[in-house]
Amino acid sequence: MRHRAAHLGDFTVRPRMLLITGGALLVGGAGAVAALALxxxxxxxxxxxxxxxxxxxxxxxxxxHPWWLVLGAPVTGGLVIGLMARYGSEKIRGHGMPEAIEAILTGGSRVAPRVAVLKPISAAISIGTGGPFGAEGPIIMTGGAIGSILAQALRLTADERKTLLVSGAAAGMAATFNSPLASVLLAVELLLFEWRPRSFVPVVGAVAVSTVCRGLLLGTGPIFPVSAAGLHTGGAVDALCVLAGVIGGTLAVAATWLVYRAEDGFARLPFHWMWWPAIGGAVIGLGGLIEPRALGVGYDVIDQLLTGRATVSLIVGILVVKTLIWSLSLGSGTSGGVLAPVFMIGGAVGAAEGLVFPQVMPGFWAMMGLAAVVGGVMRSPLTGVVFTLELTHAWAAGLPLLISSTAAYALSVLLLKRSVLTEKIARRGLHLTREYSTDPLETFFVEEVMDRDPDILDRADTLDEALMRTLRAGEQPDDGQRLFPVTDGGGPPYAVVSRRALLDATSRAVNNGAPATVADIAAPVPVVLRPDDTLRRAAYLFAEHGITEAPVVSVERGIVGMVTLPHLLHARLHDLTEEHHRQRLLPRQAPASDGDGGTEPAPDRLKINADR
Structure with a gap:
């Protein structure tokens, strides 16, 4: 029966998708160039x-390096970033992904052109002066700005602008890490808030072009190659991967907590936020004096961790110093990404586990830790798995990575309301959910919930006749059906009349002493639904035309019912029932008969229609 809704435009591949895909290909090439430039x-x-x-x-x-350089460089960089943010654009503050999400959800996917210039410059200053950040957050914002600028130059809808913005963001990610699959997953799990051909196809096109350009500019090899030839994990190792995921998830929770406690602390300072990045820079410099290898983007350190060449001192230094200076300085509102630091911190916790866990292969537990911390910090378990695989090309480690990343994700969901990416948005007053499910309104048809016995008027009816017909026994004037289809001797409705209009017209006719008919007060019918329309389409039409009721018309039978706003709640009720109603379907003993030899049925979609 589901094929009957295929006529709806919401899920058809529209010709405009090809136009947007063409624009996304251009954005993909520009995103690759922007990533290389950054x-x-x-x-x-x-x-x-x-x-x-x-x-x-x-x-x-x-x-x-001299102590004054290690300490002074991050402070100077923070001062420059604070000035750029105050007098250039405040949008350069932060690590990029929350800003991109906020632009999508509240800004109509509009990004100011100056952000495309200031964001990479500020990120380069922040990281180049020792900031323990990654390039991926800024390139997401920069690539997204490129896509948004192109979209703003064209006549596009907000959804189409969103597609080009996300195409640029994903293209920048793919070019930075040579990770096309993970970039597409990141777009789906974090930025698109939908899975539809209209957005998925252009994003893949942009990522493909970006990855090809990246190969021409920087090569096609993995960023952190790990040899996994002959890798075979048994049940014991897979079980330990759960523990590795829990440990990584715990660290992810702690790091996320630190970031926002730091942000709360900076917000209480009695001076302008322009100075906060400089204070964050002082924290970075102090950490650099303890462990210099915690400074900068740290790709060399990640490589040592993932290939099993890291020393105990490096592991401990990164695990403690990197976590602290990254969390505390990020809370200052400086410019820099989260992925590379998360990779390093995750690799360090995994390498620490490898000191006591059984040896599997060099860097195996560091990979598990990396995927776990990504899954816990970003709440994107599949992205964490695919990122790790594409960074290392250790494809045989897919199952252990999935176990570790999912375990960390589960722990993060249990302990934290939101991720490091969405907490900042929530603090700005925007409720955000990233749980995907089928819209209950899309699973029900109009004919399943409609009122099958509506009152129908004829255009020749007098007002008194119409009013008597619409006042059913026991009803008050404001109860029951409020909108009535009007026909011309039967057949489809050519107009509608409301109960309020009937009452007002009848009162005027009594006072003036002039008879009137329904045709004199009827209004054109704004919306006609079909029995095989989904409730989702009905809700869209109600919102578009500002109505709360509509007739349901069958080609063969004419008017067959009426749908009102309360009818739309039946789908939600069914969804709530499926989520919260618990029952035993296989009884412990022989089931009691219902009198006809059957057993009590489970509540289903027909139950909600039993009383209509």
Whole structure:
């Protein structure tokens, strides 16, 4: 029966999808170039600040620098970012993904052009002066800004602008990490808030173009290659992956808590937020004096962790220092991403587990920790798994990664209301859910909930006749059906009349002494529904035309019913029943007969129609 709703436009592939896909391909190429430019800019700032040389290669800040440079560089970078945010655009503050989500949900997917310029520059300054952040958050915002700017130059809907914005964001991610599948998953799990061809196809197109361009510019190999040849995990190792996920999830919860406690602490400071990134920079500098390898984007450290070459001192230093300076400085509102630090922190906790867990292969437990912390911090377990696989190309580790990431995700859901990505949005007064399910209104048809015995008027009826016909026995004037289809000798409705209009017209006719008919007061019918329309389409039409009732017309039988707003709640009631009603379907003893030899049926979709 479900094929009857295929005529609806909500789920058909529209020709405009091809136009948006064409725009997404352009955005994908631009996103790849922007990602390369950001990486080069980070390398340039790092080389200038810590090595006093003019190079663009991506390097670590290093181990041997004067204390005043390690401490002063992040503070200076924070001062510059604060000035840029105050006098340029406040949108450059933060790690990029909450800002992109907020632009989608509340800003009509509009991003100011200056953000596309200021965000990568601020991120390069933040990371290049020692900030323990990643490039992916800023490139998400930058790529999203590129897509949004193109969309704003065209005549597009807000949903189409969203598609191009997300296409740019996903393209930037794919080019940064050579991770097309994870970038598409990130778009679906975090940014699109839907899974429809109209958005999925353009995003994949943008990611594909970006990945191809990335291969031409930076190569096609994995960022952190790990050899998993001959990897075989048994039940004992898989069980330990659950424990690894729980430990990673606990760290994810703690880091998320630290980020927002830090944000609360900065918000209580008695001076302007422009100065907060400089204070965050002081925290970074102090951490750098303890563990210099915690500074910067840290790709070299992630590589050591995932390949099993990290020393105990590095593991402990990253686990403690990196977690603290990243969490505390991010709360200051500086510019920088979360993924690379999460990769490093997760790899460190996994490497620490590898010191006591059974040896599987070099870097195995670091991979488990990485996927777990990503799944817990970002609440994106599938993205965590696929990211880890694409970063390492250790495809044989898919099942253990899935176990660890999901365990961490489950723990995070149980202990925290929101993720590090959505808490900031919630604090700005926006309720956000990322749980996907079928709309109950889409699973019911109009004919299943409609009033099958509506009052129907004829255009030739007098007002007195119409009023008597519409006042059923025992009803008050404001009860029951309030809108009445009007026909011309039967057949489909050509107009409608409300009960209020009938009462008012009857009162005027009595006072004036002039007879009147229904045709004199009838209004054109605004909406006609069909029995095989879904309740979702009915709700859209009600909202579009500002109505609360509509006749249901069959081609063969004419008017067959009326649908009102309360009828739409029947689908929600059914959804609540399925979610909360608990019953035993297989009884412990022989089931009691219902008198006809059968057993009591479970509540189902027909139950809600029993009294109509």
């Amino acid at each position: 990486l080069r800019l980070i390398g340039l700032v790092t080389n200038l600040v810590f090595y006093q040389r003019w190079r663009v290669s991506l390097v670590a800040p290093g181990l041997h």
